[in-house]
Structures are given as structure tokens and as C-alpha cells.
Amino acid sequence: QQQVKQSPQSLIVQKGGISIINCAYENTAFDYFPWYQQFPGKGPALLIAIRPDVSEKKEGRFTISFNKSAKQFSLHIMDSQPGDSATYFCAASNKAAGNKLTFGGGTRVLVKP
Amino acid sequence: DSGVTQTPKHLITATGQRVTLRCSPRSGDLSVYWYQQSLDQGLQFLIQYYNGEERAKGNILERFSAQQFPDLHSELNLSSLELGDSALYFCASSVGAGSGTDTQYFGPGTRLTVL
Numbered sequence: 001q002q003q004v005k006q007s008p009q010s011l012i013v014q015k016g017g018i019s020i021i022n023c024a025y026e027n028t029a030f031d032y033f034p035w036y037q038q039f040p041g042k043g044p045a046l047l048i049a050i051r052p053d054v055s056e057k058k059e060g061r062f063t064i065s066f067n068k069s070a071k072q073f074s075l076h077i078m079d080s081q082p083g084d085s086a087t088y089f090c091a092a093s094n095k096a097a098g099n100k101l102t103f104g105g106g107t108r109v110l111v112k113p
Numbered sequence: 114d115s116g117v118t119q120t121p122k123h124l125i126t127a128t129g130q131r132v133t134l135r136c137s138p139r140s141g142d143l144s145v146y147w148y149q150q151s152l153d154q155g156l157q158f159l160i161q162y163y164n165g166e167e168r169a170k171g172n173i174l175e176r177f178s179a180q181q182f183p184d185l186h187s188e189l190n191l192s193s194l195e196l197g198d199s200a201l202y203f204c205a206s207s208v209g210a211g212s213g214t215d216t217q218y219f220g221p222g223t224r225l226t227v228l
Contacts (some may be wrong), residue, residue, distance in 0.1 A: 043221050
């Protein structure tokens with residue numbers, strides 16, 4: 001059972017453009033939603049995270065939008081740069097079940113110069 | 114550099130064999146998590162240890178086992194290896210047992226190839 005669905009699988013955006021990645025979850029007990037960035041040959045690294053009591057969180061060029069009623073959240077990368085080319089994973093966890101992360105399938109983002 | 118170290122970086126072995134993957138968490142972190150990343154299954158949680166005790170279990174096969182030692186390093190043991198076990202295995206660590214917002218820091222991974 002895939003509890004977190006992520007789309008699109010891949011994305012090509014021009015330098016300076018906006019990258020948008022969407023995730024939907026099924027388990028309403030999830031209460032923490034981080035996004036991870038992974039470069040080839042590296043482990044995932046936390047990019048930004050949100051709790052469901054907040055509808056939006058912005059850190060620099062990265063923004064999470066959260067819609068609790070629709071059970072959806074998204075990552076927006078503004079002014080995309082070639083250095084942002086990586087695979088992005090959304091994830092979710094439930095405090096009551098410990099800290100284990102349930103990941104989406106990943107989105108490979110390519111930013112063209 | 115996340116501060117989480119994993120050895121070895123690469124491991125090539127044959128079907129039916131047993132291997133041990135090692136992880137050292139960040140200084141001060143008490144929780145260690147193991148994840149498997151494969152092309153068909155994506156990133157999947159295997160198991161979590163907190164201060165030496167098993168804390169949570171995910172989709173970990175019975176052929177796999179793990180432990181966390183008193184110095185907090187962890188080992189993931191994979192036995193009776195099958196071709197399908199070929200994957201990247203990541204270790205992550207966090208400060209606490211799971212407050213729900215504990216950031217997990219991932220190591221560089223061990224790439225296991227089963228021939």
C-alpha cells in the first residue's frame with residue numbers, strides 16, 4: 001500500500017522557472033511532512049518540513065503548501081537553478097508510531113541553463 | 114556531510130551469502146534508522162533502534178536483522194542474499210526516539226550488489 005503518492009516522476013524546468021512537486025497521503029494520522037533532496041551518490045538531505053497546523057512554510061526559494069482537508073502537500077522551488085537538479089522526495093511520519101518516514105516515489109528535477 | 118558514516122560504500126557478493134553493513138550515527142544522536150532504496154520499491158523504512166533497543170519495525174525481511182551497540186553504532190545483517198536484495202541501504206540518525214519532528218540525517222549509503 002503506497003501511503004504517499006508523489007507526482008510527477010520527472011520534471012524539466014528552465015533556469016529561473018518554478019518547479020512544482022505534489023504529494024498526496026492517505027493516513028490521516030501523519031503529523032509531520034518533510035521534503036528531502038538527494039543528489040546522485042549521496043544520501044537524502046532534509047530540505048524543508050511542515051506540520052499540518054500550518055498551511056504554508058517558506059525557506060528561501062523553497063515553499064511547502066499544505067492542504068489538510070485534501071490530504072495534499074506540495075513543494076515549490078522558485079527561481080530554479082541548475083544546482084537544484086536533484087531527486088526530491090516527500091515524506092510523512094506519525095509521532096505516535098515513532099519517527100519512521102514513509103516516502104513518496106521521488107521526482108527527478110532537471111534545471112536547464 | 115551529515116555526520117553519519119556508513120561502511121562499506123560498495124559491497125558485491127553472491128546469492129546465498131551473508132553481509133554486514135555498519136553505521137555510526139552523528140555525535141549525540143541516540144536513534145538509528147535503516148532504509149532500503151531500490152528502483153522498484155523506492156525508499157522504504159526497515160527498522161529503528163533507540164539507545165540500543167528496537168523501537169519500530171517496517172518492511173524488514175526475516176532474513177535481515179539489525180542491532181545497536183552500547184557505543185550507539187548499528188549493524189544491519191543481511192543473510193541468504195537474493196538478487197532482489199541488491200539496493201542502496203541508508204542509515205539515518207536523529208537525536209530522540211521519535212517526537213515526530215526529529216530531523217533524520219542520512220548517511221551516504223552502502224550499495225549492495227548481489228550476483
